[in-house]
Amino acid sequence: MTRTETQVTLIQIDNYGPWTVAPSPKREPDLQTLQSRLYADLSQLVAHHDGYVFFTRFDNMIAVTNGIDLAGHRRIQDAVSNRYPVTVSLGVATGASPREAVGEATANLQAAGSAQDGERTEILRGDPLCEEGAVQIAHFDVNDATSQYTDELNAFEVFRHIDRGYSALLEYMYDAHDSLSFFIGGDNVISVTAGLDRPAFDAAIDHVEETAGIELKVGVGHDLRAGDAGMAAKEALERCRERGTRVEVGASESAGRA
Amino acid sequence: MTRTETQVTLIQIDNYGPWTVAPSPKREPDLQTLQSRLYADLSQLVAHHDGYVFFTRFDNMIAVTNGIDLAGHRRIQDAVSNRYPVTVSLGVATGASPREAVGEATANLQAAGSAQDGERTEILRGDPLCEEGAVQIAHFDVNDATSQYTDELNAFEVFRHIDRGYSALLEYMYDAHDSLSFFIGGDNVISVTAGLDRPAFDAAIDHVEETAGIELKVGVGHDLRAGDAGMAAKEALERCRERGTRVEVGASESAGRA
Amino acid sequence: MTRTETQVTLIQIDNYGPWTVAPSPKREPDLQTLQSRLYADLSQLVAHHDGYVFFTRFDNMIAVTNGIDLAGHRRIQDAVSNRYPVTVSLGVATGASPREAVGEATANLQAAGSAQDGERTEILRGDPLCEEGAVQIAHFDVNDATSQYTDELNAFEVFRHIDRGYSALLEYMYDAHDSLSFFIGGDNVISVTAGLDRPAFDAAIDHVEETAGIELKVGVGHDLRAGDAGMAAKEALERCRERGTRVEVGASESAGRA
Amino acid sequence: MTRTETQVTLIQIDNYGPWTVAPSPKREPDLQTLQSRLYADLSQLVAHHDGYVFFTRFDNMIAVTNGIDLAGHRRIQDAVSNRYPVTVSLGVATGASPREAVGEATANLQAAGSAQDGERTEILRGDPLCEEGAVQIAHFDVNDATSQYTDELNAFEVFRHIDRGYSALLEYMYDAHDSLSFFIGGDNVISVTAGLDRPAFDAAIDHVEETAGIELKVGVGHDLRAGDAGMAAKEALERCRERGTRVEVGASESAGRA
Ligand SMILES: Nc1nc2c(ncn2[C@@H]2O[C@H](COP(=O)(O)OP(=O)(O)OP(=O)(O)O)[C@@H](O)[C@H]2O)c(=O)[nH]1
Ligand SMILES: Nc1nc2c(ncn2[C@@H]2O[C@H](COP(=O)(O)OP(=O)(O)OP(=O)(O)O)[C@@H](O)[C@H]2O)c(=O)[nH]1
Ligand SMILES: Nc1nc2c(ncn2[C@@H]2O[C@H](COP(=O)(O)OP(=O)(O)OP(=O)(O)O)[C@@H](O)[C@H]2O)c(=O)[nH]1
Ligand SMILES: Nc1nc2c(ncn2[C@@H]2O[C@H](COP(=O)(O)OP(=O)(O)OP(=O)(O)O)[C@@H](O)[C@H]2O)c(=O)[nH]1
Ligand SMILES: [Ca+2]
Ligand SMILES: [Ca+2]
Ligand SMILES: [Ca+2]
Ligand SMILES: [Ca+2]
Known part of the structure; x- marks a missing residue:
């Protein structure tokens, strides 16, 4: 590990x-x-x-x-x-x-x-790292953004909703978990986290739903490089879509490596 | 007019x-x-x-x-x-x-x-406009962002402060004035407004200061095209810097054209 | 005219x-x-x-x-x-x-x-032009470059053939007609010319075929701006393809405007 | 080797x-x-x-x-x-x-x-290479292109001279040495060669001078990757400038590795 x-x-x-x-x-x-x-x-x-x-x-x-x-x-x-x-x-x-x-x-x-x-x-x-450390990346995504927002509200109000969800997530992840969250376009936010487990992500999603009314799902990846951790997170997010779950951690994650 | x-x-x-x-x-x-x-x-x-x-x-x-x-x-x-x-x-x-x-x-x-x-x-x-209508552009900027934030806090906290100021402005301008506000990088926000006068901008700046603790200034331009209105707004913003004021409306604006 | x-x-x-x-x-x-x-x-x-x-x-x-x-x-x-x-x-x-x-x-x-x-x-x-002058653009293209060259020879030899044809055209058009010719990729050359008529283009094509063994066709356009003249040249070139001709001058050209 | x-x-x-x-x-x-x-x-x-x-x-x-x-x-x-x-x-x-x-x-x-x-x-x-092979890159450059051409002739004639020199080099290097030469802008040509020695480059330069009247110098590099061989060639070319020579082969080259 x-x-x-x-x-x-x-x-x-x-x-x-x-x-x-x-x-x-x-x-x-x-x-x-x-x-x-x-x-x-x-x-x-x-x-x-x-x-x-x-x-x-x-x-x-x-x-x-x-x-x-x-x-x-x-x-x-x-x-x-x-x-x-x-x-x-x-x-x-x-x-x-x-x-x-x-x-x-x-x-x-x-x-x-x-x-x-x-x-x-x-x-x-x-001082860049000498020995190898790993990175944890969480890729958050709004549920049904297209049918609930993009196809329904005016484009600025959609943006306002997404922005509210993002701000709520940003504040929470920073204050509760010393994590850095970034809006990356569409309905997506990436959080750079460290050692967070499934219940922590569940709580974050609950918090955003309560404070901003936005429903999220999240895929989490963990690897030696951001690129690989991020790709694992995206693949985990696809599993959320397939399984209808709201938190999926990458294969290596489930092995408890976070 | x-x-x-x-x-x-x-x-x-x-x-x-x-x-x-x-x-x-x-x-x-x-x-x-x-x-x-x-x-x-x-x-x-x-x-x-x-x-x-x-x-x-x-x-x-x-x-x-x-x-x-x-x-x-x-x-x-x-x-x-x-x-x-x-x-x-x-x-x-x-x-x-x-x-x-x-x-x-x-x-x-x-x-x-x-x-x-x-x-x-x-x-x-x-249906694009047939007859000519004009546009009002307001270019907001944080006071002393470099010395108060960028050179002082960690880069994510700076971003968080700017983002809070932006969100406060976005919500206020939309709810109070049917205006659309966009973060454009650095410490800058552009609002697309219509017919707002100096007191309206003063009140917006007050609001952001009270709710998010961020001090803004704003230059306002009004012209037939967004490009010209935006450039007039930037020149007005420079006048804020020169004169130490917090709201400047472009020359044509002061002639009451908004 | x-x-x-x-x-x-x-x-x-x-x-x-x-x-x-x-x-x-x-x-x-x-x-x-x-x-x-x-x-x-x-x-x-x-x-x-x-x-x-x-x-x-x-x-x-x-x-x-x-x-x-x-x-x-x-x-x-x-x-x-x-x-x-x-x-x-x-x-x-x-x-x-x-x-x-x-x-x-x-x-x-x-x-x-x-x-x-x-x-x-x-x-x-x-000193840019005060009064309006027009531009003549000729768009040359190699016949059947794909079946004769690209699909047949090695890629460098194809390039060498095209380059020879280009060099022959460049020299001829400059010496004979004070024209500037530029390779623009693929099998295409654009010549910036002035007042050239159909026989002049026929002779240029003959020259390139004799000296470099490359068969060309050309569409010619004439207009107040390079953009419009160039587009007319391209449309004329398409007419070469449709009609099997090797020189076509744009509609306005045939009216003798060159 | x-x-x-x-x-x-x-x-x-x-x-x-x-x-x-x-x-x-x-x-x-x-x-x-x-x-x-x-x-x-x-x-x-x-x-x-x-x-x-x-x-x-x-x-x-x-x-x-x-x-x-x-x-x-x-x-x-x-x-x-x-x-x-x-x-x-x-x-x-x-x-x-x-x-x-x-x-x-x-x-x-x-x-x-x-x-x-x-x-x-x-x-x-x-089939990409399995075992490691090396690449030889030669970077040719026109002597005093600025003072002799760019600052003296019209821009198209400069281009025509450079193009003639390039065409002469392209043909020679392909026919004599199975090498591929490419114009890369300015007054520069890169040849992808294999196992050529100093006299071969000298002869190529002579040929271009005789047939096109263009004086060249060349730096040659040899390494496992084109990037490294090309950089060695550029450094060798700088040595031509410093020493007033017309052929310089990279350090490893002089060790006879070509
Ligand atoms: N940057 C980025 N944007 C994405 C990605 N996937 C989706 N998006 C954006 O998100 C928008 C919405 O797409 P989806 O999330 O697939 O659609 P949805 O309607 O929310 O559906 P579900 O998420 O499946 O519930 C798209 O227009 C994209 O802008 C991604 O991997 N990266
Ligand atoms: N997009 C954009 N960004 C700008 C512009 N002017 C400044 N910025 C950004 O704002 C940042 C801070 O610059 P300033 O606003 O000049 O600096 P400041 O320290 O806040 O100083 P004052 O605004 O003069 O009080 C810069 O790094 C830029 O990113 C602008 O016109 N457009
Ligand atoms: N820059 C540019 N390149 C073009 C254009 N049309 C074709 N080409 C290039 O020319 C190459 C050959 O395409 P064609 O000229 O359509 O094909 P061809 O086999 O010579 O056929 P014909 O010209 O119809 O005899 C293409 O791969 C392109 O690179 C053009 O309008 N502009
Ligand atoms: N692509 C590329 N172009 C270069 C390079 N070095 C020079 N050039 C081009 O060559 C032109 C002429 O520059 P030089 O070769 O330095 O000038 P010069 O007058 O010929 O002088 P000498 O070569 O020193 O005799 C420049 O404008 C560039 O376009 C290079 O490394 N790569
Ligand atoms: Ca989504
Ligand atoms: Ca500022
Ligand atoms: Ca063709
Ligand atoms: Ca040179």
Whole structure:
């Protein structure tokens, strides 16, 4: 059984605020294009090392990077500066909980200077995992989102419902379990968790239903890399659909490895 | 003085849910790449007609499209099918309020069938504006986000704060003003509004500060196209920074055109 | 009848050679990615103004830009600097022949300094057309390339055949007709021409068949913008396929407008 | 000393010709965008396995793929179908010479049907290398292209000169050495060679100077993967610049490993 030890990387665009208004405010669609292309590229770059990246605030993205060492991080950083007019700084850390990891990853960057310090560029700080730790990924999905929401309410109200469910889940998972939850589009949320068992997920789903009125199901995966854990989570989620269950943990999970 | 009459287009990926799991669940980073590239392309395509598009749920995106007729919509739809493995359906409508417009735009699509009906593809339904109506865009921004949040808290907590502020604003603007608000990255939110005056924005900022503890400023623009209204809003926001004010309405606005 | 007066823009990446080896030689696939993405973006940006751009040498691209004024050129230049780690300089000129236009467009840039002068960046020089001139576009295509080449020879030899045909056409059209010819992929070549009639295209096709052994057909279009002329050329090419002819000139052409 | 054994993959867009004119001819800039984005993505996908891909005819691309097995090829093929409205077929083969390899790779695809057979899609055929073979990559570059050409002649004539030099090199290297040469932009050509020594490169450079009047230099690399061999070639080319030589072979090469 492998211990869960999440490695988190904070990806921060260097001095981005000033860039968006220099020499005068840039057109918003151009900024949106830049941000979403950068995110698309980072998704691929990190995925080639079996990691996951979440868009978060777009100027600050949070990634799960177990298995990516400093040289790998440097290559990702170089790829950005070779393709974009902006650069990124990276803070890396590991922790027994995702919250601990993101805390230290952030602190590593903050110690190097302000996000809007024009001199602080392309920082790479932190200590990637030496020994192998595993990652737990939970993929949440709204039940019957299409028939209950998308085909019924106006598109903004659907979004508002999904957003409420997401916010309720985000707060709960962070406060109760030191977990990081991210909306990934559609009716899906991914939580980066550590060592949670079936009853914990059941309780989370109950909480969201009570506070936001949204019914969720969840597939959970656990593996050495975010990519594999995430794929196991998706396969578990498909089993929820087949079996009509609301929590399924990946095969290796049921063997109690979390 | 031009009447405010918002044209909204709902952009919905056809039958996307089934596609994401056929023949087996696709790797999440590949879906993220697809979604964010599609959004980046739509940002450019819609911007070339001076419109704005918001990523919303990524599989369902809401756009402000004043000035884009059905032929323009068809070209955007064709561009997607010529570049992507998925297609999109478009519902278009106008309304005195953005809420009314999105409601009707959604209804136009829903009338054509379910979002997950494999036969319902590349729908284009609705009535773009004939006469010219204007758009009001409000660009909200958190005060001193860098020094108060980004450089101080861990990156996830920063995100949580921003998300709370956003959710408070979203709910308030929709309930009080039939307005549609979208997080666009960083510490920024754009609201698509109609005919709101300075006191209305002041009250919204007060509300967010009271309920979520986040201090905002806002620049407001009003013009025939979302692109121009949005740029006027950004310039007004810069004036907030220069003057230390928290609400600035674009030049044409102060002339009472809203 | 509108006079043919081609407007050409030379798009040159600023100081690109040094960038490719600074601080040490960049990985070639990364340069290829940069170059082809930049070309893809320029294709879209120029197409939104109904122009055509050809990849040419990738670091120096030639575009047909009738109808795009200096402000339009500036927007394209800004878009590049907002999306890429490199910038571009633009030289613009018009001429009775495409050769004359590209000559002057190049001279405009050269007058501003060397392509590898680190101080010479984001130049924009030249005089876009005031009055309206028209463009003639010829779209050449190899007969039965699939059955004769692609399905028969090894892929490199197919390429060699196509390349020979292209080189023969390029030289002939430039020397005989001051025309600019560009390989655009597959078995297709586009020539930017001026005032050429059917016998001239017949002779060109004969020449390529004699010197390189490649059989071509061609569709020709003529219009105020490269986009429309190019589309007319493609439609004319389809008529070659339907009628089994080897030269077809667009409807407006047959009216003798070239 | 590792034997040189080049693995080549032919990447062919399935049934592309009919797609470009269905239901009516697509706008050429949209096809250019599709082709160059697909090439950019393939560059990255193949590079993540340390391979090189060349755009060739865009609808048929030739890649050097030593070290990529069938599963790796399948992943690349899947990535394309998950991102694009077209699919690709792949033929793979190895050979003592690059010519032999491309011949067999092509034959593998041709045996599965015509490039324009609508039923023949996403073929993957061939036998990737089991034992390890090495690759030789030669990176050619024109001397003083900037001062002699780019800053002096019109942009199309520069291109014509470069193209002549390229064509001369392509023919010579194929006929004399069964090597595959590709223009990669600017003034650069990459040849995929096998076991060539310094005098062979000297003779090639002489030939191009005599027949096309273009002066070249070349850096040569040899390694187990195209990526590493190509990087060694680039570094060797930099040594040409430093030492004023015209042929430099990578460190390992001088040790006689070719
Ligand atoms: N990012 C992402 N989005 C997905 C995925 N699966 C589904 N979605 C999104 O979720 C939306 C709804 O699809 P589903 O969850 O399949 O549909 P549903 O109606 O909720 O049905 P059930 O979940 O089966 O109850 C789709 O439009 C997609 O946007 C996935 O794996 N990743
Ligand atoms: N999308 C978008 N994001 C922006 C824009 N301007 C700023 N941002 C984002 O907001 C973040 C914070 O930048 P600022 O708002 O300039 O910084 P601040 O510290 O909050 O300072 P003040 O707003 O001036 O009080 C940046 O990192 C960007 O992500 C904009 O115009 N569009
Ligand atoms: N860029 C571009 N390439 C095209 C276009 N039409 C065809 N092609 C390319 O040309 C290749 C061959 O297609 P066709 O020309 O349709 O096929 P063919 O076998 O030569 O048949 P015919 O031309 O009809 O004799 C395709 O694979 C494409 O790469 C086009 O409009 N633009
Ligand atoms: N694809 C690619 N293009 C390159 C590379 N290096 C240079 N180029 C291109 O070649 C052009 C000319 O650059 P150089 O070769 O450095 O310049 P030069 O004037 O020929 O000088 P020397 O080669 O040093 O004699 C640049 O604009 C680039 O397009 C490279 O590594 N890869
Ligand atoms: Ca669902
Ligand atoms: Ca701010
Ligand atoms: Ca053909
Ligand atoms: Ca050179």
